[in-house]
Amino acid sequence: MKYIRFLLFPFSTLYYLITSLRNLLFDKQLLKATSFAVPTLVVGNLSVGGTGKTPQIEYLIRLLSGVYKVAVLSRGYKRKTKGFLLVSEASSVEEIGDEPLQFFKKFKNITVAVDEKRVHGIQELLKQHSPEIVLLDDAFQHRTLKASIYILLTSYADLFTNDFLLPVGNLRESRHGAKRAETIIVTKCPADLSKKEQQEIAKKINPSKNQSLFFTSISYSQTLKGKQHLELKELVNYEVLLITDWLQALAISRSSSFFKSNY
Incomplete structure (x- = not known):
């Protein structure tokens, strides 16, 4: 997968030119940006x-x-x-x-x-x-x-x-x-x-x-809350199935951090 992505380098160059031009136009105030009195x-x-x-x-x-x-x-x-x-x-x-x-x-x-x-x-x-x-x-x-x-x-x-x-x-x-x-x-x-x-x-x-x-670091709750509460340390007594997809893993959280947690 890594090598396939590098084959896409020409598209990455084009993407850079487009996004950089867009940012330049906003930086130079040639494209309108709206601000508000409220923070x-x-x-x-x-x-x-x-x-x-x-x-x-x-x-x-x-x-x-x-x-x-x-x-x-x-x-x-x-x-x-x-x-x-x-x-x-x-x-x-x-x-x-x-x-x-x-x-x-x-x-x-x-x-x-x-x-x-x-x-x-x-x-x-x-x-x-x-x-x-x-x-x-x-x-x-x-x-x-x-x-x-x-x-x-x-x-x-x-x-x-x-x-x-x-x-x-x-x-x-x-x-x-x-x-x-x-x-x-x-x-x-x-x-x-x-x-x-x-x-x-x-x-x-x-x-x-x-x-x-x-x-910063993230501290996870030690209790799974649902219809029945379950202490995370009790998971060692269960066979756990984790289901995700690559897009969900990117958009919400890398699943590797889940496996590294002390569950």
């Missing part, structure tokens, strides 16, 4: 794949929703509808996607909406709910929006500095796009990541003076 925080990445955007959005919700009126706007990945929709108790995964529904069910004091056109989505949120802060999931490449803050995520096991543009690699745009972020977060780090390794990663990413760099 807008974008959480995104440069690559296709699971960098931990959902846990990061949830962290921001917990951090901010006790103080501000928070709204979350997502495109609604794989939903079967179009346009702006508010998430409600009657919403289904087919209508609004799984992650927006997850946000809505976990956090009752926020507004959740979906719209593939982020600018239009924010305009509708302001009309209907007047949020004080809007969190945008996976909108780093949505250049028609000029957000207040950009938070860029990159996975410890798959740093954007080690990757290549599609279709050779998994990058949606060139590594230079990282310069748009105010904050870069290396996600899914080992809990015992040493200072020395942090410095080595920082050297690879080479953040500018105006950028903050953080390292």
Whole structure:
């Protein structure tokens, strides 16, 4: 598979030219980008794949929703509808996607909406709910929006500095796009990541003076919650079947991190 992808290098070069021209036009303000008075925080990445955007959005919700009126706007990945929709108790995964529904069910004091056109989505949120802060999931490449803050995520096991543009690699745009972020977060780090390794990663990413760099890890619950609760340590008594596909593994989480967990 790796060698087949490298045969696609000419297409990767063409993709680079197209995405770089698009970014240049926005950087030079030859293409219009809309900003808002209300603070807008974008959480995104440069690559296709699971960098931990959902846990990061949830962290921001917990951090901010006790103080501000928070709204979350997502495109609604794989939903079967179009346009702006508010998430409600009657919403289904087919209508609004799984992650927006997850946000809505976990956090009752926020507004959740979906719209593939982020600018239009924010305009509708302001009309209907007047949020004080809007969190945008996976909108780093949505250049028609000029957000207040950009938070860029990159996975410890798959740093954007080690990757290549599609279709050779998994990058949606060139590594230079990282310069748009105010904050870069290396996600899914080992809990015992040493200072020395942090410095080595920082050297690879080479953040500018105006950028903050953080390292985070994910702590999993020790209880599986469903109709019956099950302690994870009890899984050793079961034969476990994990079913996934390559697209789901990229979009949600690399399954290798699951196997490395202490289950």
